Amino acid sequence: MRFSDRSRRVVIxxxxxxxxxxxxxxxxxxxxxxxxxxxxxxxEHRNAGVAYHPAGNPWHHVFNIQAGRMSMFREDVDxxxxxxxxxxxRTGWAPxxxxxxxxxxxxxxxxxxxxxLADRLAEAAHEASAGVTLTEVDGEVVDVTVDAGDVHVVVxxxxxxxxxxxxxxTGASRVRLRADHLVLATGLxxxxxxFAAEVLDHPSFVRHPYSAAGVERVQGVRPDxxxxxxxxxxxxxxxxxxxLRRGHTGKIHMISRSGLTIRTYPPDHRHQVLDLPPPRLRxxxxxxxxxxxxxxxxxxxxxxxxxxxxxxxxPAVVTERVAKSWEPHLPELLRCVPTADLRALLDGYxxxxxxxxxxxxxxxxxxxxxxxxxxxxxxxxxxxxxxxxDTGNGTLALTVSTQDSDRMVEADLVISNFGREPxxxxxxxxxxxxxxxxGLAVRHRRTGRGVEVDETGVLLDSxxxxxxxxxxxxGPREGDEIVRYGRMGAFAFNLAAIKNHSVGVAAxxxxxxxxxxxxxxxxxxxxxxxxxxxxxxSLEARRMAARRRRDREELxxxxxxSLTAAREALAGDGGLTTTTLRFAVNTxxxxxxxxxxxxxxDLRSLLGLDEPATPTA
Numbered sequence: 001m002r003f004s005d006r007s008r009r010v011v012i013x014x015x016x017x018x019x020x021x022x023x024x025x026x027x028x029x030x031x032x033x034x035x036x037x038x039x040x041x042x043x044e045h046r047n048a049g050v051a052y053h054p055a056g057n058p059w060h061h062v063f064n065i066q067a068g069r070m071s072m073f074r075e076d077v078d079x080x081x082x083x084x085x086x087x088x089x090r091t092g093w094a095p096x097x098x099x100x101x102x103x104x105x106x107x108x109x110x111x112x113x114x115x116x117l118a119d120r121l122a123e124a125a126h127e128a129s130a131g132v133t134l135t136e137v138d139g140e141v142v143d144v145t146v147d148a149g150d151v152h153v154v155v156x157x158x159x160x161x162x163x164x165x166x167x168x169x170t171g172a173s174r175v176r177l178r179a180d181h182l183v184l185a186t187g188l189x190x191x192x193x194x195f196a197a198e199v200l201d202h203p204s205f206v207r208h209p210y211s212a213a214g215v216e217r218v219q220g221v222r223p224d225x226x227x228x229x230x231x232x233x234x235x236x237x238x239x240x241x242x243x244l245r246r247g248h249t250g251k252i253h254m255i256s257r258s259g260l261t262i263r264t265y266p267p268d269h270r271h272q273v274l275d276l277p278p279p280r281l282r283x284x285x286x287x288x289x290x291x292x293x294x295x296x297x298x299x300x301x302x303x304x305x306x307x308x309x310x311x312x313x314x315p316a317v318v319t320e321r322v323a324k325s326w327e328p329h330l331p332e333l334l335r336c337v338p339t340a341d342l343r344a345l346l347d348g349y350x351x352x353x354x355x356x357x358x359x360x361x362x363x364x365x366x367x368x369x370x371x372x373x374x375x376x377x378x379x380x381x382x383x384x385x386x387x388x389x390d391t392g393n394g395t396l397a398l399t400v401s402t403q404d405s406d407r408m409v410e411a412d413l414v415i416s417n418f419g420r421e422p423x424x425x426x427x428x429x430x431x432x433x434x435x436x437x438x439g440l441a442v443r444h445r446r447t448g449r450g451v452e453v454d455e456t457g458v459l460l461d462s463x464x465x466x467x468x469x470x471x472x473x474x475g476p477r478e479g480d481e482i483v484r485y486g487r488m489g490a491f492a493f494n495l496a497a498i499k500n501h502s503v504g505v506a507a508x509x510x511x512x513x514x515x516x517x518x519x520x521x522x523x524x525x526x527x528x529x530x531x532x533x534x535x536x537x538s539l540e541a542r543r544m545a546a547r548r549r550r551d552r553e554e555l556x557x558x559x560x561x562s563l564t565a566a567r568e569a570l571a572g573d574g575g576l577t578t579t580t581l582r583f584a585v586n587t588x589x590x591x592x593x594x595x596x597x598x599x600x601x602d603l604r605s606l607l608g609l610d611e612p613a614t615p616t617a
Contacts, residue, residue, distance in 0.1 A: 008035065008180050008513050009035040009037060010179060011141075011151070011177055011179040012183040013141045013182070013184050013185060013186055014040065015038045015039070015045070015047060016040075016048060016050070016051070016052075016185065017049055017072070018474035019187075020038070020118075020120075021473075021498060022505055023038050024120055024121055024124040025502050025506035025544075026510070027128040027134060028547070028552070029506050029507060030128065030129055030132045030514070031510075031514060032131070032516070034510075036132070036133065036134045037137055038137065039138075039139055039141055040137070041140035043138050044212075046114075047114050048113065050187065050210050051110070051188075052113040054114060055212035055215070056208075056210035056211045056215055057110045057215075058111070058215055059093075059094035059096065060109075060241060061238055061241075062109055062110055062364055064234050064364065065358070065361065066106065066269060067080060068105060070116075070495070073545070074499050074603060075600065075609055077604065080108075080113075081108075084112065084116070085101055085102055088115060093112075104270065105265075105267060106361075107363035107364075127549040137155065138158070139155040139158040139159060140155065140431075141156075142430040144182060144470070146440065146469075146470070150178055150179070151180070151181065151182040153178075153179055155174070155175045155176075155177060158175035181469040181513065182471070183470075183471050183472075184470065184471070185474055186429070186431065188475050189420065189422075189475070190419055190428070192428070193416060195385050195387050195388055204412060205416070206413065209416065209417070210418065214415075215242075217413065218239060218242055218413070219246060221248075222250075223250065224250040225412035225413055226251045226395075226410065226411045227250060227252045228252075228253040228398055228411035228414045229252065229417075230255055230256070230398075230414065230415065230417050231255075231418075232255070232256040232258070232259060232261050232380055233256070233351065233355070233417075234262060235418045237368050238364070240252055241367050241368050244368065252377060252378045252379075253378075253379055253409050254380045254381070255380075256351070256382070257382070258352065258382065259382030259383075261369075261372075262365060263316050263355065264359055264360060264362050264365040264369075265316065265360065265361055271599050273598060274310060274321045274324070274325050276305055277305065279299075279302065279326055279329055281294055281298060281329075285336045291345070292345070292349075306322060319357070320358070324357075326486065328597075329486065330486025331484060339445070343448050357488065381402070381409075382403070383400040383402035383403075384400070385400055385401075386399045386401050386406075391410065395411060396410070397409070398410075398411065398414065422449035422479075423449070424436065424476065439463075440459065446483050447482055447483065450475065450476045450478040450479040451477075453471075453472050453477055456471070457472050458470065458472075459472055471505045472505075473502060473505055474497070474501060477497070481497055496596065507544070507587070517579055517583040517586065518579035518580045518582075519583045530569065532566035532570065533581075533584075533588075535566070536559060536563055536585045537589050539562050540585050541592050541609075542555050542607065543556055543559060545593065551613040555613050560578075563581050566585075567581055
């Protein structure tokens, strides 16, 4: 595979869910020749990331949410379940899953998601328009420079896993690629744990519970061993459930600063968006204590409204419904909170927000919750682990600082939580270190979480202006998601945000690169309420969502006719051309595909996505 610099090229850094989903959208959306280059530093994480790769997710690890919410396409909510039941290659699957018929509300093993993403990526490449290609690259992007509108990407340990060695770069360990646009989909960054500095290499300490080595240590511990798990939310439950399903009989200590545990989704749970009264939180800001008190009062009021007006909502998910309904109202509230207070509130209440916003399926929670109540096999301790030390006899001793005093816990095996690092000035990444050092990226100023981006996800520099043709997907946008959209809690694996980022970024990149778009007429190029404009938006949304090339081509022809008719109907708008109108139509269509005010199932109906590409006579 030769990299021709004459072709438009988008380089995506990271081939987990965010990078793969963005590549799929680019391959589907693109109308003109384009090279999509998908770079992954860890080959076993390709099409999976840390969350789903098979080596770090044994068959007992299931999604914390229902299988019906795992589609990578918000506009096609049944896609993952349909794939798992009809298309997945079950050769090599564990016996307990081999004959399962997956349902919308049921569990599914996390490790099969890598195959699903790989299949959808291959399909998108096969069904892409003429001249639109995909190249998958192994290697670590360590540096980026922006020059005259181009991005130059430095890749170490460059390799083409499915191709012969590349032309003039044969044998080189470092390759420099030119790109017209760069997408950073680097995923989660892992936090360093100073309390465990003495034991990071100890055989009884598991630093990476979602790695092949970590899983091997957990599965290899003797059944009667004493195990300490640092964390009481999803990672803690995953590790405890893995032990228990293998017949573990020894004592298990689960320790966290919050002491909170995750709740269980009801068996028939389906995502729903409720129209609830907005929280009454306006007024003078009088400090974090007063704000917390007012939020708690309004929260109780909102939960009571759900119980009264929506009795069909299961008690376990009332808080999820409230949290979702509050999101559009939170940005205005957060603007009133001083930066220092906002950061302290996010740090202090992050775990609470996570448990209010997201639960887990019974497959994971029931076995752990039962062990908490049965003979006290699992105990939950509220406290901060301040040190893990080697006792000298093969065990480890944890110092736990509780509200009253310090206590010691001795364990044969200690499993750390994943420990995501949200502060990008602290991440152990050559790429982010260089981006920050050069001022091409800056830590998110308000929250300290992630980096600064604009409303389309374009990376902002230290002066607050775009760094160049560089966009961001996923975890690095956490702070922006909080202050711009009010999305709180459990952001580490926020599928909804990642899926929306992939649509928004892919559409924005192509509007910048393709000749069929022109934004020169400005935002007032067309009246979005005009019927002709609305018809064009509907066709464009359906074109962007179509899986098959022939369907997209049919819809593109109808769209071209619709744009001509719309331009004539809107002829009074000065400067309106087909390319400016297409730009406006595509922008609105991408926004509609990302509409979070409706459920995915309702979204599909509202967009008319089940209508045939070619209308019948």
